[in-house]
Amino acid sequence: MSVHRRRRHTLRALSAATAVVALAAGCSSANSGGNKGGAGASGVLTLGKPDGPQTNNSNPFLATSASATLGYRVMIYEPLAMTNQIRPTDKADPWLATDWTWESNFTKVTFTLDERAEWADGKPLTAADVAFTFGLLKKHPALNGNGIPYDGITVEGGKVVLTFKDSQFVNQNKIISTYIVPKHIWEKVENPETWPNRTPVGSGPYKLKTFTPQTTTLTATPAYWKGETKVKELRYTAYNDNSAATTALANGKVEWSFVFMPDYKQLYVAKDPENHKLWFPSGLGIHGLWFNTARKPLDNPALRKAMAMVVDRNAIHVQAQATLYPEITNPTGIPLPAGEPFLAPEYKGATTEPDVDGAKALLKDAGFTLDGGTLKDPDGKPVELTFTDPAGWNDYITGLSIIKDNIKQLGIGAKVKTQTAEAWGNDVATGNFDATLHWTNSGATPYDMYQNIMDGAILQPVGKSAQLGNFGRFKSPEATAALKEYADATDDATRTEAMNTLQKIMVEQAPVIPTAAAPIGAEYSTRNWVGWPTEENPYAAPQHTQPDALEVVLNLKPAEK
Secondary structure, eight states: OOHHHHHHHHTBTTTBOOOOOOOOSOOTTGGGSOOOSSTTTTOEEEEEESSOOOOSOOOTTOTTSHHHHHOTHHHHSOOSEEOOTTSTTSOOEESSEEEEEEETTTTEEEEEEOTTOBOTTSOBOOHHHHHHHHHHHHHOGGGOTTOOOOOEEEEETTEEEEEOSSOOGGGHHHHHTOOOOOHHHHTTOSOTTTOOOSSOOOSSSEEEEEEOSSEEEEEEOSOOTTOOOSOOEEEEEEOSSHHHHHHHHHTTSOSEEOOOOTTHHHHTGGGSTTTEEEEOOEEEEEEEEEEOTTSTTTTOHHHHHHHHHHOOHHHIIIIISTTTSOOOOSTTOOOTTTTGGGOOGGGTTOOOOOOHHHHHHHHHHTTOEEETTEEEOTTSOBOEEEEEEETTOHHHHHHHHHHHHHHHTTTOEEEEEEEOHHHHHHHHHHTOOSEEEEEOOOOSSTHHHHHHHHOGGGOOOTTSOOSSSOTTOOOOHHHHHHHHHHHHOSSHHHHHHHHHHHHHHHHHHOSEEEEEEEEOOEEEEOSSEEOOOOSSSOSSOSOTTSTTHHHHHHHOEEOOO
């Protein structure tokens, strides 16, 4: 299973993660005219992912649908506003809505819609469609992947007004990023929770042309309401594994993808140094070693913190992630620079440099002892752990091996055990593990990451499946209170205080050891298309499964020969 399939679940609410689309060739009438000249004259952009054969399902609200897995839902369905996952504090770009206003401590938002917007079948997109969409999510929890607690949904003077019983400060970007669907089509659907939506009609510039388990093709609609698109077709190919997808990128068959490559310089960049590019910026989610805090001796925060103090993040960055994933350099786990505005003053100068002597002193003070090179807990039992992750997830397995060697310096014995992805997923959810490398949620602030790790409101007993997070069964009334305080706060000062508290708990109690920032990266080629987001021009996340992938496609132009 690829790293990127994992990220599909991680970002499901960003949902986290949408992919790019494949357009079919041809259609000279598409968006009022074809390309002329340049290497991109055919108008086709090819994309690929290592997720295996797909089932024909274009329901944009289902994280398991082909449209979500490959990412083409964002080319068909549009949001009210376009957020940038790598610049989460930036104001979103107006899209279907020209304006949105929050009031009453984020319990009410009013959307003013763009009157030009229309569906691909020519019908106007109105406030009734938007209100219907939010009503659909309120009525069907299975479609409401972000768990937004919708309450009042009304249309007032052509504007859409949503009201909530509690502050939606932490859900702002998720609400304005909602895919809007046409009422005149979806109101006739008997069960939208299972509807495969095989002939999707959206307001975006592309429509589904052909679908096979291996290749999905989108073609530009004849008249997109925001204007002409240069890319006339999107072709998405589902490869069976990372190796096949890497080969396709290397030989130019695929122009846009995100694939983990242990030696990307040789495997990809060197094949065409002038055109083969990659950029892996981070958002505000992480990968990390999750502890099962319901098991002894991992219920002892001193042991967890000591382990966190000796883990070599740089070695993981270089050896496990091949420098593709941004390095975690702050013990709070907050990725930088994306999270810089949220960092507590006491941690602004903190580093993740290993501190073996400090960790040993901490363990000694907590009642741990060294006996012939073996660490024993306060009860006199040897500290022996089992690390688990799925076989084939090489970046994670390498990371576990590095951590295993790191903690040996403290006298901790560990072994690495691999499982099938299915068995591992079940064990993580039910709390049947010692420690495992896993991802966190991501969002507009570090709240989503910390809530996923520490929230007592989603805590499940061992044996009961935890679907929403807190897989480590972390019990901290202080963390739960700070999360609620952050979400409900009516002013920035209160939010800042709560966020600072969460960072201190993360550092001092170490429910998770952050090992890498979760990248929102991609490989792309400039041979046929230019205008990609870069570190110098970060107008959108470069990954084609993100909600702002449409913005990337609309920014592309044929390369000049």
